[in-house]
Amino acid sequence: MTEPLLRIEDLHVTFSTRSGPVEAVRGVTLSVAPGEMLGLVGESGSGKSVTGFATTRLLDPAGRVSSGRILYRGQDITKIPDGDFRALHGAAMSMIFQNPRAALNPIRSVGLQIADAILSHKRMSKQAAADEALKLLRAVQIRDPEKRMSAYPHELSGGMCQRVMIAVAISCNPMLLIADEPTTGLDVTTQKVVMDLLAGIAAARGMATILITHDLGLAAQYCARVVVMEKGRLVEEAPPARLFHHPQHAYTKRLVAASPTASSRIEDLVTDEERGQYLAVLAACKPQPEPPAGTPPLLDVRNLAKRYDQGAPAVSNFSMTMKAGESVGLVGESGSGKTTTSRMICRLIDASEGEILFDGESIAHLPAREFHRSPHRKDIQIVFQDPNESLNPRFTAFDCIAHPLLRLSRMRPGDALRQRVEECAARVGLPIDLLSRFPHQLSGGQKARVGIARAIACRPRLLVLDEPTAALDVSVQAVVLQLLDRLRREDCLALLFVSHDLNVVRMMCDRTIVLRSGEIVEAGESRALFDNPQTEYTRELVEAVPQVDRCGFSVQS
Amino acid sequence: MSSLPALFGVLVFTFLLMRVLPGDPAVFFASGPNAGKEEIEVIRKQMGLDKPIPEQLLRYLYDVGRGNLGKSLMTGQSVTTDLRERLPASLELTLTALFIAMLSAIPLGVIAALRPGSIVDHGVRLLCALGVCVPTFVSGLLLIYVFYYLLGLAPDPTGRIDVFTSLPPSRTGFLTIDFLLAGDLDGWWVAVRQLILPALTMALFVIAPLARITRASMLVSLGSDFVRTARSVGLSWWRVVVTYALRNAILPVITIAGIVFSTMLGANVLVEKVYSWPGVASYALDALLSSDYAPVQGFVLLMASIFVVVNLMVDVLYGIADPRVSI
Numbered sequence: 001m002t003e004p005l006l007r008i009e010d011l012h013v014t015f016s017t018r019s020g021p022v023e024a025v026r027g028v029t030l031s032v033a034p035g036e037m038l039g040l041v042g043e044s045g046s047g048k049s050v051t052g053f054a055t056t057r058l059l060d061p062a063g064r065v066s067s068g069r070i071l072y073r074g075q076d077i078t079k080i081p082d083g084d085f086r087a088l089h090g091a092a093m094s095m096i097f098q099n100p101r102a103a104l105n106p107i108r109s110v111g112l113q114i115a116d117a118i119l120s121h122k123r124m125s126k127q128a129a130a131d132e133a134l135k136l137l138r139a140v141q142i143r144d145p146e147k148r149m150s151a152y153p154h155e156l157s158g159g160m161c162q163r164v165m166i167a168v169a170i171s172c173n174p175m176l177l178i179a180d181e182p183t184t185g186l187d188v189t190t191q192k193v194v195m196d197l198l199a200g201i202a203a204a205r206g207m208a209t210i211l212i213t214h215d216l217g218l219a220a221q222y223c224a225r226v227v228v229m230e231k232g233r234l235v236e237e238a239p240p241a242r243l244f245h246h247p248q249h250a251y252t253k254r255l256v257a258a259s260p261t262a263s264s265r266i267e268d269l270v271t272d273e274e275r276g277q278y279l280a281v282l283a284a285c286k287p288q289p290e291p292p293a294g295t296p297p298l299l300d301v302r303n304l305a306k307r308y309d310q311g312a313p314a315v316s317n318f319s320m321t322m323k324a325g326e327s328v329g330l331v332g333e334s335g336s337g338k339t340t341t342s343r344m345i346c347r348l349i350d351a352s353e354g355e356i357l358f359d360g361e362s363i364a365h366l367p368a369r370e371f372h373r374s375p376h377r378k379d380i381q382i383v384f385q386d387p388n389e390s391l392n393p394r395f396t397a398f399d400c401i402a403h404p405l406l407r408l409s410r411m412r413p414g415d416a417l418r419q420r421v422e423e424c425a426a427r428v429g430l431p432i433d434l435l436s437r438f439p440h441q442l443s444g445g446q447k448a449r450v451g452i453a454r455a456i457a458c459r460p461r462l463l464v465l466d467e468p469t470a471a472l473d474v475s476v477q478a479v480v481l482q483l484l485d486r487l488r489r490e491d492c493l494a495l496l497f498v499s500h501d502l503n504v505v506r507m508m509c510d511r512t513i514v515l516r517s518g519e520i521v522e523a524g525e526s527r528a529l530f531d532n533p534q535t536e537y538t539r540e541l542v543e544a545v546p547q548v549d550r551c552g553f554s555v556q557s
Numbered sequence: 558m559s560s561l562p563a564l565f566g567v568l569v570f571t572f573l574l575m576r577v578l579p580g581d582p583a584v585f586f587a588s589g590p591n592a593g594k595e596e597i598e599v600i601r602k603q604m605g606l607d608k609p610i611p612e613q614l615l616r617y618l619y620d621v622g623r624g625n626l627g628k629s630l631m632t633g634q635s636v637t638t639d640l641r642e643r644l645p646a647s648l649e650l651t652l653t654a655l656f657i658a659m660l661s662a663i664p665l666g667v668i669a670a671l672r673p674g675s676i677v678d679h680g681v682r683l684l685c686a687l688g689v690c691v692p693t694f695v696s697g698l699l700l701i702y703v704f705y706y707l708l709g710l711a712p713d714p715t716g717r718i719d720v721f722t723s724l725p726p727s728r729t730g731f732l733t734i735d736f737l738l739a740g741d742l743d744g745w746w747v748a749v750r751q752l753i754l755p756a757l758t759m760a761l762f763v764i765a766p767l768a769r770i771t772r773a774s775m776l777v778s779l780g781s782d783f784v785r786t787a788r789s790v791g792l793s794w795w796r797v798v799v800t801y802a803l804r805n806a807i808l809p810v811i812t813i814a815g816i817v818f819s820t821m822l823g824a825n826v827l828v829e830k831v832y833s834w835p836g837v838a839s840y841a842l843d844a845l846l847s848s849d850y851a852p853v854q855g856f857v858l859l860m861a862s863i864f865v866v867v868n869l870m871v872d873v874l875y876g877i878a879d880p881r882v883s884i
Binding site for chain 1: 785800879
């Protein structure tokens with residue numbers, strides 16, 4: 001066994017907060033060998049990022065290493081004074097971050113930013129540093145690197161920014177790279193490209209990498225060893241194949257179950273013990289009677305298009321139908337027009353062209369500004385992506401859920417309203433005593449439930465879900481997905497599911513529509529579409545999804 | 558161009574305001590307190606004050622459109638000439654004051670932001686509070702008392718130069734620059750000495766908003782992801798704080814500086830009075846007190862135009878400083 005490049009021994013990190021010290025990391029021990037890629041997996045609050053930031057000494061000023069040692073090549077780097085640590089930053093270890101665009105200086109050209117990093121460790125002329133930066137841009141496979149040298153971050157796409165960030169991070173040949181959620185927020189195809197690039201560069205340079213991620217599948221695909229963290233503790237460490245097929249720790253079992261894979265079903269998202277409970281609920285639902293022949297579909301969209309002033313249309317020639325109680329997925333990369341389409345269907349924005357029939361009745365002619373007066377406003381409700389941003393911070397959970405009832409169902413404050421709100425809260429599994437809380441006092445999952453309760457308060461028949469679980473941890477996502485599926489079965493609620501997570505859509509939706517640049521590329525029954533994609537684009541999308549089932553291949557090679 | 562309607566609105570509004578204010582310029586400018594009714598009536602007719610107000614307004618707008626702002630009854634000169642003579646004095650004073658204020662406020666804000674909650678931070682806060690809560694006429698008099706009366710370092714506060722120095726040929730109207738252009742270093746020194754105290758008085762008052770906004774915006778900038786990136790690759794302290802954090806933090810400071818400048822130019826009449834500075838603000842105040850319509854209207858129009866120009870300059874500066882903004 002070679003000597004580890006990095007060894008963390010019994011690390012404790014404490015944050016001083018207004019309500020006293022909080023331990024974010026409680027005794028983590030792990031080691032990284034030279035050239036190895038280690039996955040550090042956990043949900044939010046597990047302390048995985050804090051461990052990374054403690055290693056590179058980039059913790060928030062409120063946090064500090066309270067005990068434990070971090071050995072880099074045998075030297076305890078927690079003892080190094082701040083001033084001397086600068087020599088290590090970038091040259092020995094560097095980081096790449098989530099949200100690459102924010103991680104780059106918005107008013108400095110990317111070429112200069114890379115050159116800054118080089119010049120901070122090497123004595124050379126500015127011109128030489130610029131040449132070096134250009135080489136790095138080539139190394140991270142940016143097209144037209146000469147032109148991109150003078151570009152600003154806002155002129156580049158998210159994936160491009162992350163490549164620039166990688167170039168900055170590797171500019172001084174560090175031995176250790178810590179990647180903190182490097183592809184969260186990027187499209188699956190971009191994620192694949194960036195991760196492949198990162199893995200390739202790390203292998204070529206013999207650079208050890210710690211991949212910090214919430215995505216078990218991603219870690220499994222790229223790492224030889226995965227460490228699972230929960231609440232500041234390390235709970236399990238294993239090669240990915242063993243972790244997936246024979247998880248030991250209870251938390252790992254839950255996490256593995258909750259991570260959707262290509263073959264998982266909704267009832268699989270919980271551990272075996274909890275599954276029975278869910279199946280019982282499903283069994284209790286009676287199958288919905290088939291509507292009599294000749295009834296129009298619940299939703300019939302014909303040749304919908306949206307044009308903004310300039311450039312290509314955001315959406316063009318979009319047609320689809322939905323039956324009551326059906327679930328349809330709308331997938332595509334960012335900019336494919338899926339959100340625009342969903343906003344047009346729930347009549348938050350006006351279509352430039354086309355027809356939307358709800359229950360056989362046209363609703364497209366009414367301007368979006370006036371649609372709140374339409375009786376169909378109640379029938380079509382929406383659940384937004386970010387549960388934090390989509391709740392009024394000055395409204396309690398009760399007010400949030402009661403708001404549509406007051407406005408759309410014309411209920412008056414009183415016992416009836418309270419009863420209905422509590423009923424909705426119960427439906428989504430939100431404890432009644434949480435109703436008096438404000439959004440900032442609720443967890444992410446609880447906020448998501450408030451958002452769903454609000455959407456179902458007026459008994460809609462079509463629910464449009466815009467990335468409803470994108471901001472949630474997988475274990476919370478599992479519960480929310482099961483909840484949505486149950487609502488669909490019990491209330492015969494139709495779900496239009498907008499998502500970039502193909503595994504989720506495959507599991508949740510009967511049918512799937514694939515969008516690209518505002519046009520339908522492919523549509524059909526979900527399983528068939530994913531198992532046997534007909535177009536090149538869909539195939540690329542499907543293949544880009546990290547698959548646990550495929551793990552081990554890239555590791556062994 | 559989009560500011561023209563705003564300027565027009567200001568024009569009409571001031572005109573009406575002046576007509577509503579009590580006081581009759583004709584009475585004021587009649588030869589003496591015992592002038593007869595007929596005499597006042599004649600003056601009124603000469604000034605066009607006997608016409609109905611809409612007609613007066615139209616005549617006024619017509620004149621303004623031809624660049625004629627009317628005649629000041631106080632000085633007997635046209636308002637345009639008066640303003641042209643006095644504006645450079647005000648501009649020189651205000652620009653110097655703003656320069657001093659920025660030069661002290663930005664480092665203060667940065668230091669405070671680097672160690673929030675520390676003694677330094679509280680010290681800066683105290684300094685800012687003092688600067689704001691002491692009125693300029695008090696701080697002005699205090700400075701005169703200390704530096705002129707007690708220490709004798711400053712010259713007597715009587716305008717832009719002392720009586721013994723001859724004026725340089727006027728080119729820019731800015732005395733310090735004119736002296737330099739004329740190669741008269743002694744004269745330049747006299748002008749600078751006269752300028753320092755009033756500029757300092759003015760600066761003291763506006764350091765607070767500038768330092769506070771610098772601090773707030775520096776705090777955001779220092780906590781941002783890109784500063785963390787800069788630290789993660791080991792950039793030097795100076796690079797991180799100045800090139801990365803401060804350059805981003807300076808953007809809102811530019812906006813505030815523009816607003817502060819426009820405000821200082823018009824509102825620091827007290828400083829001009831205390832130091833007998835022959836600026837536009839004290840000119841306008843004198844005119845207002847003597848119900849001299851034309852200079853006040855001209856002054857307001859001038860201020861509004863300067864405000865528009867300054868805002869335009871701020872936008873241009875913003876465009877240079879931030880590549881995300883296009884003008």
